[in-house]
Amino acid sequence: MLIVRAARRTDIDAFVQLAKEAGTGFTSLAVPPEALEARLAKSEAAFASPGTKQTEDTYQLMLEDSETGRVVGCSAVKAMVGVSKPYWDFKILTLAQHSVEADRRFDMDAMMLVNDFAGATEVGTLFVSEAGRGTGAGRLVAQSRYLLIAAGRERFGEKVLAELRGVVHDDGSSPFYDAVSRPFFRMDFAEADKLSASTDNQFILDLGPQHLIYLDLLPKAVQDVVGKTHKDGAGALRLLEWEGFHYNRYVDIFDGGPLVSAWTEQIRTLNESRAVTARAASVAGGVSGIVSTDRVDNFRTCQTQAMIDGDVVGLPYETMQALDLQDGERARFWRR
CATH class of the missing domain: 3.40.630.30 (Gcn5-related N-acetyltransferase (GNAT))
Structure with missing residues (x-):
């Protein structure tokens, strides 16, 4: 993993x-x-x-x-x-160049x-x-x-x-x-x-x-x-x-x-992810996505399969272990 x-x-x-x-x-x-x-x-x-x-x-x-x-x-x-x-x-800026006398109109790009x-x-x-x-x-x-x-x-x-x-x-x-x-x-x-x-x-x-x-x-x-x-x-x-x-x-x-x-x-x-409660579960035929610890200290993420039930996300034991997540702990999940 x-x-x-x-x-x-x-x-x-x-x-x-x-x-x-x-x-x-x-x-x-x-x-x-x-x-x-x-x-x-x-x-x-x-x-x-x-x-x-x-x-x-x-x-x-x-x-x-x-x-x-x-x-x-x-x-x-x-x-x-x-x-x-x-x-x-x-x-990069676009500068408009125009002269009536010369009958010329064009743009020039310049960097600042x-x-x-x-x-x-x-x-x-x-x-x-x-x-x-x-x-x-x-x-x-x-x-x-x-x-x-x-x-x-x-x-x-x-x-x-x-x-x-x-x-x-x-x-x-x-x-x-x-x-x-x-x-x-x-x-x-x-x-x-x-x-x-x-x-x-x-x-x-x-x-x-x-x-x-x-x-x-x-x-x-x-x-x-x-x-x-x-x-x-x-x-x-x-x-x-x-x-x-x-x-x-x-x-x-x-x-x-x-x-x-x-x-x-x-x-x-960021916009599509949501805070969830993580639960250890047997996952079969669930959805795929990325789960993270919803905390900055000891931050961890991984790809996983999950079972979603409202705000509760069931995760395989290996995922919980890899992320150092405890049963019932707050996490964040982005569904693929």
Whole structure:
């Protein structure tokens, strides 16, 4: 059984391995092992906190094979971004050009550096290793983030965003970065990526473009990747769109990948899930779905079969055990 659970400090070795597998361009994992270790410690403290209001805590989740104990994936929820550390993106604007004398009327797109998502919650760091793919694991990890938000609604913002990796070649180069951002930052893509993940992003304010960048002046090959996701992120984008996220012409300043967002209460999994009472039961011919502990501390989710009777959900003993649920305890269920 695959379960998604709150990360622990003891996950460090598995976390480092996942970061290596993710490769160049996966910004949130492009940090040294000691930074990953610090992230686990802070996440563990966040899950254990009372959580009466929104803070800048990050909740790290791990995908685990319950039979082997092996961690095969991860994801995270940043409760609040863009406040103490600006959340920079390029916003694409359309400028209307018109001249009566020249008898010309056309539009031009331009990018502007902005921090428009201050106070929003971000879902990200979604990665499943080769060992966990092809089992519906990616969807389970993705949906678990919204069940976590539902379990501690007061901890998270009114809007949720996700930034997807843009087009990055196998050699680690980014056509968008090389044409747009490198002239400003004067460093390799990998170095800029690591600085963005490990610092307060002051270097972006110090060195980034202060004026509009006209897309029409960029090479056609670069224009074609603006707002496009990396081939390995196509599935993640489809899941986000299924949840109700939309692309509103914001892109990452380094690889040009798309940023999508949604109002929290309109996210499909969160909106369709409901609080239930969990009961151990013999389940045969029931419905399928995802069940989670409806609490932030020791948060866990998994896919399961269930019998529904009003607000009571009957779950197999193995599911109850995997989630550390007691008979009669409050849980949350999303029906597939």
